Amino acid sequence: MRAAIYWAPRIDDPLHRLGSQWLGRDTETGATLAQPTLPGLDIAEITRDARGYGLHATVKPPFRIATSWAALREDAMALALRTRPFALPPLQVAEHHGFLALLETERSPELQAFADACVAGLDAHRVPPTETEIARRRPERLTERQRENLHRWGYHYVFEDWWFHVTLSRRLNDAEMEVVRPAVTAFLGEAPSLPRRVTELCLFTQAGPGAPFLLAERLPLLG
Structure with a gap:
């Protein structure tokens, strides 16, 4: 089993319903949902990888558990108890490294601090990546800092290299982008x-x- 710390829209947020329909799966219930149609394209194929992960933005990337689910949950709950709720900047559909995603319209220091705290504060529960898993990330193509992150934290896009994004598609070519983005x-x-x-x-x-990834529990921020 792997676990991950994600941001996901609240169950009563219209983005939860619409984003789940776009991807074709509700991570809250596991239900398969009917997707809208795309002219000349297969939306199920366009969204296949994103559908497996579910509607989310990564906070602490997926990891195998070194301790136990109970221990991870206890520390995650403690982190939530000392974290105050904060405003999320408005989101917008944007191209992101060839993918379509929801991105912040402006950077949020509170969001960055939250992600940093989750990455570092829950790291004792993470099994380190194997050499094969590290090689799969193509470390020779990463910056020195990203290679250090990969070895230390199990993922290269953390801390200064992290960005908030809710993936909506696979990588698209120009013709596909002209259809899918609008x-x-x-x-x-x-x-x-x-x-x-x-x-x-x-x-x-x-x-x-x-x-597929499923939403196991929502821990309220009560700081």
Whole structure:
């Protein structure tokens, strides 16, 4: 089993319903959802990888548990208890390294601090990556800092190299981008830009390799 710390929209947030429909799966219930259609493209294929991970933004990347689920949950709950809720900047559909994703319209120091605290504060529960897993990240193509992050924290995009993003597609070519970007922008409507606060730390789990991620528990921020 793997665990991950994610941000996910609250269950009553319109973005939860619309984003889950776009990806074709609700991580809260595990239910398969009917997706909208794309002219000339297979939306199920376009969103396949993102659907497996579910509607989310990564806070602490997926990891195998070195301790126990109970111990991880206890420390995650303690972190949530000392973290105050904070405003999330409005989101927008944008191109991100060839993918489509929801990105912040402005950087949030509170969000960065939250992600940093989750990465470092819960790291005792992470099994270090194997040499094969490290090699899969192509460390020769990373910066020196990213290589250090990969070996120390199990992932290269953490701390200064982390960014908030909610993945909505696989990597797209120019022709696909011309179809998918306006389609997802129209489908989500004003939901991404609505005012919202980060009020929960979301624990996700993956039962085994290739299994879909599910939202195991929402821990309220009570600091």
